[in-house]
Amino acid sequence: xxxxxxxxxxxxxxxxxxxxxxxxxxxxxxxxxxxxxxxxxxxxxxxxxxxxxxxxxxxxxxxxxxxxxxxxxxxxxxxxxxxxxxxxxxxxxxxxxxxxxxxxxxxxxxxxxxxxxxxxxxxxxxxxxxxxxxxxxxxxxxxxxxxxxxxx
Amino acid sequence: xxxxxxxxxxxxxxxxxxxxxxxxxxxxxxxxxxxxxxxxxxxxxxxxxxxxxxxxxxxxxxxxxxxxxxxxxxxxxxxxxxxxxxxxxxxxxxxxxxxxxxxxxxxxxxxxxxxxxxxxxxxxxxxxxxxxxxxxxxxxxxxxxxxxxxxxxxxxxxxxxxxxxxxxxxxxxxxxxxxxxx
Numbered sequence: 001x002x003x004x005x006x007x008x009x010x011x012x013x014x015x016x017x018x019x020x021x022x023x024x025x026x027x028x029x030x031x032x033x034x035x036x037x038x039x040x041x042x043x044x045x046x047x048x049x050x051x052x053x054x055x056x057x058x059x060x061x062x063x064x065x066x067x068x069x070x071x072x073x074x075x076x077x078x079x080x081x082x083x084x085x086x087x088x089x090x091x092x093x094x095x096x097x098x099x100x101x102x103x104x105x106x107x108x109x110x111x112x113x114x115x116x117x118x119x120x121x122x123x124x125x126x127x128x129x130x131x132x133x134x135x136x137x138x139x140x141x142x143x144x145x146x147x148x149x150x151x152x
Numbered sequence: 153x154x155x156x157x158x159x160x161x162x163x164x165x166x167x168x169x170x171x172x173x174x175x176x177x178x179x180x181x182x183x184x185x186x187x188x189x190x191x192x193x194x195x196x197x198x199x200x201x202x203x204x205x206x207x208x209x210x211x212x213x214x215x216x217x218x219x220x221x222x223x224x225x226x227x228x229x230x231x232x233x234x235x236x237x238x239x240x241x242x243x244x245x246x247x248x249x250x251x252x253x254x255x256x257x258x259x260x261x262x263x264x265x266x267x268x269x270x271x272x273x274x275x276x277x278x279x280x281x282x283x284x285x286x287x288x289x290x291x292x293x294x295x296x297x298x299x300x301x302x303x304x305x306x307x308x309x310x311x312x313x314x315x316x317x318x319x320x321x322x323x324x325x326x327x328x329x330x331x332x333x334x
Contacts, residue, residue: 017315019291026297026308054323058291061272064195066185066202074177074206079213081168 006032008040012047019058020051159218166213177206180223183293184230190288191234193277201233220302224295227303231285238281275325283318286311291319 011033018024022034037044156164156172164172184205189198205226212225220228276284282304289300290311301311 013312013316016319017312018297019319024291024294050323051319054319054326057272057322057326061276061292063186063189063273066181066195066199070185070199070202071177071181074181074203075170075173077203077207078170078173078177078210079166079168081170 006036008036008043011036011044015044015047015051019055020048021055158222159216162213162216162218162222166216176209176222180226181206183223184226187227187285187288187293188230188234190276190284190292191231191281192237197237201230201237204233205230221299224299224303227289227293227295228305231303235281272322275322279318279321282306283314283321286314287318287322290315 006029010029014025014029014033018026022030022037025033161172161176165176181202185198185202188201188205189195192198192201208229209222209226276287279287285304286300289295289303290297295303297308297311301308304311306314
């Protein structure tokens with residue numbers, strides 16, 4: 001309702017709509033209306049008196065108070081703070097275990113990851129099966145798989 | 153909490169900050185309750201609407217967009233909840249309701265009205281629904297005309313029309329009362 005040309009009729013409308021308390025009038029029209037009001041106050045005296053009587057009546061409104069239990073119930077339903085992580089890897093754990101860490105499942109996942117990493121590392125070394133087998137049998141004190149079979 | 157902006161307060165409340173939540177409730181709960189009470193004329197129902205409004209607020213806060221003040225948003229939600237309840241009680245299309253003073257009160261309202269003859273609350277309660285909303289938000293709760301229009305989902309011009317009619321009806325009641333006393 002921005003109106004740069006305030007008129008007496010508009011001031012009367014403001015009084016009729018918002019009452020005699022000028023602080024309740026729309027901010028963008030208040031100054032212009034007040035200027036007109038102070039320029040010719042007699043023009044608006046009757047309307048202001050009527051509005052003031054109604055404003056006084058509205059101030060007498062007495063409503064019941066909400067019960068104290070209401071605010072408690074509202075706050076009880078409010079969002080709870082997120083649980084605080086206790087270690088430096090909390091963020092990573094949070095990503096892996098969004099429902100919280102459960103150790104049996106965590107151990108299984110860790111084993112799987114270790115197996116995958118170990119397997120990938122082994123495959124990426126380029127070492128052939130023979131060399132790997134030799135290293136394996138050497139750990140038992142024999143030269144090769146064939147010796148092992150012979151000794152049996 | 154006075155030095156904290158409303159957006160900060162809402163962000164903290166969404167993250168579970170109890171002080172921010174309490175401040176939000178303390179500042180807005182009485183307004184929502186009073187707006188709901190004026191519409192429904194029933195304390196228990198007004199409390200239900202107030203609680204439901206905050207339940208929706210808690211769900212909305214994590215993705216809050218500061219397009220409107222929290223109080224304006226909450227009044228919109230509360231008014232919609234009140235309209236739903238009024239519609240269920242009185243299955244009449246609101247567009248068809250004539251803009252006149254509704255003297256057909258429910259029995260419990262009529263009893264309360266008899267007990268409160270001459271009291272402003274009964275006169276406000278007798279106003280048509282949309283006029284009551286406008287008067288409640290603007291004149292009684294101090295929302296600006298823009299905020300009240302936004303909460304009611306009407307233009308400022310429509311809000312002003314409702315306000316003028318509400319005040320005219322109340323003034324007529326007041327004049328009739330004064331004439332009766334003389």
